[in-house]
Amino acid sequence: MASKQQQKLVQSLKIKKYRQLHGLFMAEGEKIVAEILKTGYAVKQLYALPQWLEQYADILKKKYPDTEIIPVPDAMLRKLSAQETPNNVLAVCPIQLPKLNENILHTQLSLALCNLKDPGNLGAVIRIADWFGVPYVFCSPQCVDVFNPKVIQATMGSFLRVQVFYQPLQNLFAQYPQVPVYGAVLQGSNLFTTPPPTSGAVLLVGSESHGIDPALMPYVHHPVTIPRRGGAESLNAAVATGILTSYLTMAAK
């Protein structure tokens, strides 16, 4: 059974300030926790229904001898959960900071997101990066936190394979001026007739309502647009990122 202190800790992790204070985040659900265990990502605490624990007893004993295992009834999981439809397992994990390998920046496509606030969209973008083999996602400091429970949920486990950095994007672009930046804009060149990069590049996507921060535009080498044939004013940010990423990684093998 979860103690009052444990309950307080888990519930505090819904808020960024406390995630940073404790250096912890929560991840819920059979699918995501199974991926965590499979990849060997560190787990501090595991709250789960007894039947879930039984099923995973062997792997927990072998790979997670130091994890606190807390069997809880369904009602307690509902109380702890950050989701609308609660799950049968909830993991509390240490936040691991990403490490930058400059070589990857120079040889592969990276994503850069400017002020993406919607948790579902950031999660979907990390999943896109994972699908297309994009190892790095750079977020401006105003983006929603990747360790927000709704973002973790929307990544469907892809946060385990994609490194997400938070930093002023100006600094990134100024530091690596030789890496070409493709910027998603409304009045740029036709994406589909723009040659995809053959080496490292960054795809910069702005927020749905405000686009790319004008202060970043001087760093954009290739302003590109998904050609429009109908009446919509814009696409959902994750949908646009998916289309751009699919096209810009086409040349990659």
Add this chain to the structure above:
Amino acid sequence: MASKQQQKLVQSLKIKKYRQLHGLFMAEGEKIVAEILKTGYAVKQLYALPQWLEQYADILKKKYPDTEIIPVPDAMLRKLSAQETPNNVLAVCPIQLPKLNENILHTQLSLALCNLKDPGNLGAVIRIADWFGVPYVFCSPQCVDVFNPKVIQATMGSFLRVQVFYQPLQNLFAQYPQVPVYGAVLQGSNLFTTPPPTSGAVLLVGSESHGIDPALMPYVHHPVTIPRRGGAESLNAAVATGILTSYLTMAAK
């Protein structure tokens, strides 16, 4: 001020059964309502802050003489709203049933969605259709209702330009066997080396968790896959639909 009866009516429209009973749906927010007024879509009732009504007084008088205009304070809009962040205007509109023009089916790309349950995803897909000039979206009866307030919101007004049909997809495919069906599957041909259709076609997308209903697979002429280079098991349904639609409409002018 909204009467008790009016309040009851608006709030009932959050539920499909009552939308069908009354033949009405609700649409909220400055942007979407402005698009409704611009396109001349019928409006039965308009609940709005006095300052909003002042701004739109001319257009309402000219184009909407028969609409019931109900000035309401902010607190009432919050009560009526189906959104988390309420708006300054809410329109109650008659549901207009789509009309099928066979010629369009034979000359343009249509989308068909199998059991798409997430309102945000259906809204994003209708926005994708609108962006790429796809006039028709066919939904299996198990899909979320397009007039669900969350779907209407996520379309950002694109529901005004895209016709959305609900019907068993088997019937559609059986009735138009000469229209080729591209099906999004995990083990199909590489999308990017599949020639896009040069005439009418249907893109069939399944649900994220269950894919395309096996009963529909015999109707799929071209099983296609977005090539994967990383570790994600799947893409968000709207993201996948965006990538597929962008590619399959490429040949269109």
